[in-house]
Amino acid sequence: MPAKRRQGMDHEHHEWSPISTRGKLNWPNNARVALCVIVTLEHAEWEPPEGSFSADQAGGLGLRPFPDYPRFSHREYGHRVGIFRVLDTLERLGIKATVAMDAQTAEGYPYLVKHCLDRGCEIIAHGVSGSQMISGDMSIEEEADFIRSSMDAMKKATGSAPRGWFGTDYGESERTPDLLRKAGIDYLCDWVNDEQPYPMADGLVALPTMLEMDDVFAMSNRRVEIERYAQSLKDCFDIMYQDGEDNGRLLAINLHPWLVGQPFRIGYLEEALAHIMGHDGVWSASGSEIIDWFNNNPPA
């Protein structure tokens, strides 16, 4: 369906709302910036099912024929090594982690589920595996099954239903926000179009992440060097902190332990996050805490 030329968006998922026209979003204790660090744990499948779709751009050596040992194991590094380095770094700085976990990680790595829960992380749903994403080619039944299997696995592994959803590779069909809401999801991280949470249809809330601060987007897809990435993170925060004085900002960052958890990278991440946490007026919170605050204290 091509766009209809009329006022507002060319879809029904949310309203048009330029930030310049909005009321003031007040964070707790008048914080200027809410910091939400999402740590994504996704399992790379040895053999993804036939007909599944992935937009993974791979990084490193690029996509290679089966069996692709380096790519598969590069991702697995995050589950074995990188995650602990990343969580330690966040903990040292007093940053709460929100872990986006896929069903295969939840089912296949009970140690990691318990570890994340013991450390007080919020766990949100992240599809089925890192090798399959939701796409517009799925039928409604396939997509509903996909979402249900992810939700069921998370509930079984963690003991409670996840409130947030972050699609693998930001994958959605036209129906996804609607199906997620029906499946009980409260907030959605796929839409990267804002620096504040905003309402979506039927009570769903968008928790927009900064795509440019996604480590995979920056360093694997765009090939920005880690030192420059860390500088961008600091520059990004500085402006949000400045703008956040007039109207609260959300800095949501999506990190992948297989990438940013590499030994040579982690120090740069720590330095950038320390810069952020060294400021008064930064509220480090989980996705649910941010969304609950937003819902209870709408911009006025």
Next chain:
Amino acid sequence: MSLPPHRVDYSPIIERPPIKWPNGERVALWIAPNVEHYEYMPVKYGPRDPWPRTPYPDVQQYSYRDYGNRVGFWRMLEVLDQHKIRACVSLNLAVLEHFPEIRDAMVERDWDFMSHGIYNTRYLYAYTEEEEREFYRDNIDTLKRETGKQLKGMLGPAISGTVRTPDLMAEAGLIYHTDWMHDDQPVPINVESGKLVSVPYSIELNDSPLFRVNYEADYFAEICKRQFDQLYKEGAESGRVMCIALHPFLIGQPHRIKYLDEILSYIMSHDGVWQTTADDIAEYYIENYYDQAVDHAQQFKA
């Protein structure tokens, strides 16, 4: 003989009669924010796929660009305002209909409006002659209706075109086309009727190709300053054009905006800069240099 596609007569810049800008300025500087809308569910028409990453929709890429209209545009505007820049927007005209706050902000500032097509997901490549004629009618009517302004030029939608594009633009009354990256000065484009010129745009000083890969905004600032220094030097002899092309979803990102400020602070601190628009450059050039340039180029024909 010009070389195919026979639109431009060869004319080496060192042999041309000098260009003098209105007040003897060395560099005509125009800032071109690309204010765009990409459709959530476009229809693929022709050879280019608007969202090649995934089946439609591509929520990541769609919302990344939508960020420009919700947030980035407004941050960019603050910096342009600080430097009193009168921009020449490269505009997907449907933005005027979808997002009236953006329309009003541009009209209030008396920007010039260059067409960048209707949507950035509707390319010209596969248009028939009649479809393309209708496209220009739509462009002209939409701009007039929404802003009261007369359309004078175009950067093709996502820089797309057909072999007929210059002829049909001129037939519709447009006077400049900015898809040509071939010169540091305006140049006549051969068309069947009327007069059409190219006004130098930039695919180099352009945040879109740069930030698609591993360049960052400190590098963008450095190359803009270098470009300016060189053109400023050469512009003492014969006026030059410098364009900086921006996209609010990229330059309006918090980690990039201070570098735009740095670029404009540097350039605008110089005397001899004509901060202008592509509309004004094209009109001035046609009025003062078009005929001379056509005559002058005759001697270089093979």
